[in-house]
């Protein structure tokens with residue numbers, strides 16, 4: 001009997017615009033790393049397709065392209081990740097797959113599916129429910145939460161005992177020892193089951209993400225690391241921990257916080273060096289959440305890497321700390337301003353004040369660290385003054401070259417955030433059932449602009465901000481990334 005084959009993918013977003021720097025499909029690569037490692041070591045009688053389905057944005061040909069890969073690769077299992085609006089696309093892809101090859105077992109996971117599987121979301125937005133569509137079950141298994149070991153067990157069992165026996169095994173408590181915390185959902189007969197697993201997950205046991213599934217060109221997606229001649233450096237992203245110790249009201253990240261050891265990170269970095277990687281961007285929400293961050297920068301710099309990371313302004317108040325980061329190879333930091341207004345910052349529970357934004361930016365300038373910032377409009381507590389103050393502030397700091405990149409978002413409701421879940425009772429108001437309601441100008445001039453915003457964020461309101469931002473700092477907006485491309489970008 002021939003071995004089964006698994007195809008991995010990240011469902012593309014419906015937003016047609018450029019992305020901030022890269023398209024690294026982090027979620028799916030993290031989720032599959034133990035499975036790929038076991039397959040590589042011959043521990044699981046399954047092969048994986050070398051073709052990762054990772055289209056940047058939805059196009060007219062997306063479904064055909066996907067089915068084309070299915071025809072060529074003939075997988076027996078498809079494992080797919082969804083971030084944000086891509087869940088709507090994921091459902092369409094699954095439906096097309098069901099119609100063409102109903103025997104293929106479909107497993108889904110990812111940050112947006114976690115939101116869709118919230119019980120109140122399933123109740124209120126039935127069209128998002130993958131198990132109860134008008135075409136029946138569009139997928140076979142959904143995994144919310146930590147995906148890596150649940151996915152490995154699912155793939156192993158499905159290829160060995162088949163889909164239905166795997167479902168029965170899960171119902172018979174066969175998955176109680178799976179590492180990590182999450183929920184496996186599936187439909188057997190007429191009943192949909194949601195089975196919890198909750199065990200420690202040791203990040204230091206997880207093999208490095210299988211970057212060999214990415215094309216070499218993905219290393220040239222980062223504009224913030226360039227050599228002296230303006231060529232982009234070979235760059236990858238990494239994470240040093242998971243979760244965020246803060247709880248801003250609009251954001252879906254949060255606890256539990258988990259940490260990788262320095263040894264585990266360095267072991268991965270040494271392999272990256274052998275692959276010719278020269279720069280690392282840390283995707284962690286706030287790099288200083290990791291108590292070991294400075295030692296990590298130091299050791300990675302000794303290996304020859306340049307680095308960039310995400311941080312918060314309250315974490316860069318001490319100049320000697322910022323200067324030490326620079327000395328240890330940090331050349332770029334991405335920091336959220338959101339709005340340059342204490343009232344708005346307090347409303348979103350950001351725990352940051354404008355004087356910290358000033359001091360933090362000054363410290364970065366003095367230390368010689370390049371800066372990207374994010375700004376966020378459409379918040380329920382913003383005022384015309386706070387919007388103007390924010391745009392003026394960015395204009396001033398762009399003019400003096402203090403800020404290189406500006407990512408401009410519209411506040412969007414996400415079901416799992418404190419602000420999003422407040423709306424759990426207001427039926428039809430935020431009807432995520434129907435996909436992005438604002439897939440058009442001017443909303444698409446913003447990150448997450450196509451999604452659900454408060455009512456006052458009308459077309460005129462968004463256009464006014466977009467026009468001003470374009471007049472003031474068009475060349476720095478990441479939505480206009482084409483203007484920034486390095487020589488080999």
Ligand code: B12
Pocket residue numbers: 010011012013014015019020022023024025026027028030031079080081082083084085086107108109110111112115142143145146147148150151239242251252253283284285414446447448449
């Ligand atoms: C890298 C990244 C990207 C990359 C790649 C996308 C991706 N998902 O990999 C790019 C740059 C393309 C991107 C774009 C966007 N992103 Co993004 N991104 C991230 C980031 C920084 C890291 C993702 C990651 O590697 N996490 C680490 C892994 C370990 O965690 P994880 O992603 O949750 O994956 C685990 C589980 O979800 C599960 N799992 C994941 N996939 C699968 C698949 C299967 C089959 C199974 C079983 C399990 C499983 O297992 C994994 C391991 O435990 C996160 C923030 C963060 N720190 O997580 C935001 C984040 C995922 N992005 C977010 C958003 C909003 C966006 C954009 C809308 C931004 C924009 N305006 O353009 C777009 C949308 C893209 C799309 N496809 O729809 C939000 C998602 C909110 C939500 N709940 O949906 C996040 C959480 C950031 C935030 N707090 O706002 N992003």
Ligand code: SF4
Pocket residue numbers: 244245246247248251252253254285286312
């Ligand atoms: S916005 Fe940033 S600091 Fe706030 S909770 Fe989200 S990841 Fe953490």
